[in-house]
Amino acid sequence: MYKFCISIPVHEKFDVILDQINNINYFLKGTMIILHLSKSFEIKDEEIKILESFGNVYINSERVSTKWGHILHAHISNWNFVKKFEYEYFIFHSSNDMFIKSGLEEEIVKYDYYFPLGKFNENWIGYNKVFKDESFMNLLKKLDIKNEEIYQCLTEGNYFRKDIINKVFEILEELKIDENSIYPREEIWTPTISNYVIKKYFSHMKKGKNYMFTEIALPRKKVLKTLTFMERIKYYLKKNIVRVTRENKKERIRLEVIYPSIIEKLIKNPEELEHLTSETYPIQNCFGIKRVDREINSNLRKYLRESNNFYKRGY
Incomplete structure (x- = not known):
């Protein structure tokens, strides 16, 4: 069983992907890396074989759009792909972040989850579009989540024990993308629904720190x-x-x-x-x-x- 499952949507530059894999394997041992390749990413068969040769790198067979406003669905797709694997924590990463030192494993295992709850207000880039997102607003109504319980955050470095992320993504995968209202959904949907799930089902769990x-x-x-x-x-x-x-x-x-x-x-x-x-x-x-x-x-x-x-x- 893997301790960590790191989900990364990638869309360009094979050498940079290799660099990030080596970085993760060096600084965070015992990690399964699940790559979602964007629809637009052209990759050669021999490059696929190199990635698979690491032993702990898995390539999602589904490829969805990872353009701006669609990233969350790549993570949800990765989560669906790794359901057959045993792991303890699901971690969000992007293809332009890197670890800089060791010791993170000892830090994460002290806690059950981490995601920040940033203030959601009119200064946020997609503020007005959120309220025009019919799928999301209908879900909030269904779950009885008030507008003041909408939060925003960056997802990179957010982590959840497997039972928590399962509950979060079971809700989020119901949502559809409205192409007429594009905004960075992952920064709103993830913290808002995660907060709902924690309060309703996992209030006894311990929140960690951002890394x-x-x-x-x-x-x-x-x-x-x-x-x-x-x-x-x-x-x-x-x-x-x-x-x-x-x-x-x-x-x-x-x-x-x-x-x-x-x-x-x-x-x-x-x-x-x-x-x-x-x-x-x-x-x-x-x-x-x-x-x-x-x-x-x-x-x-x-x-x-x-x-x-x-x-x-x-x-």
């Missing part, structure tokens, strides 16, 4: 409280905490968790980054980071490989 640090959720602290999002980003850029990167195909500027010096502090001297910590993102509990460029030789990927003996596999 995935992301630049999207850089917290407001002290002087930053009064700054707008872009003003805070400028502050973090100045402090070399994040940097601007550019996606080649779409020429879309985005942010990336930055330089090896910051990662070294997260690993060795997290107290030096206490000014970034929050209840949702405790720096002392940081075992992984998001986002990491999907480029095999990005500075961050190279640093993680080289500083960990190339994950003891034949690079």
Whole structure:
């Protein structure tokens, strides 16, 4: 039996997938990795054989769309695929996150689940679309979930014991995607229904802590409280905490968790980054980071490989 089942939707770059598998196997032993390949992802037969040669990597035979607003259904598909396997915890990951240090197994097994409950308000990117989502709103009515019990969160690093996630996904798989109302559903459906399930069936279970640090959720602290999002980003850029990167195909500027010096502090001297910590993102509990460029030789990927003996596999 596996201790952990990590679900990852992937849609590009075989070498980056290999890099992430090696990273997971190095830092979190006893893990089953279930890959959902997007409909648009072209992969060769010999590449499939390489993935399967790891022994703990399984490829979901179903391929659904993983475009923006559809990611949750890839995780649900992965959950359906692994029903035949024995494992203890189901963990959400993405194809652009990486572990940075060992010790996560000991941390997770102390708890039964973790997901944050972020405030859902008009500042959230898809706020109005949620209320136009007929399938979701009908489900809330059926379960007697009030609008003020709608929550939002990032799913990467969320984990659940198998009996909990079974109950969550049994409810979520009823929902259909309304193509006229596209928004990042996983950030709303998952915490809202998970909170309902925990309160109704598993209120005695113990909630853990977040282990995935992301630049999207850089917290407001002290002087930053009064700054707008872009003003805070400028502050973090100045402090070399994040940097601007550019996606080649779409020429879309985005942010990336930055330089090896910051990662070294997260690993060795997290107290030096206490000014970034929050209840949702405790720096002392940081075992992984998001986002990491999907480029095999990005500075961050190279640093993680080289500083960990190339994950003891034949690079």
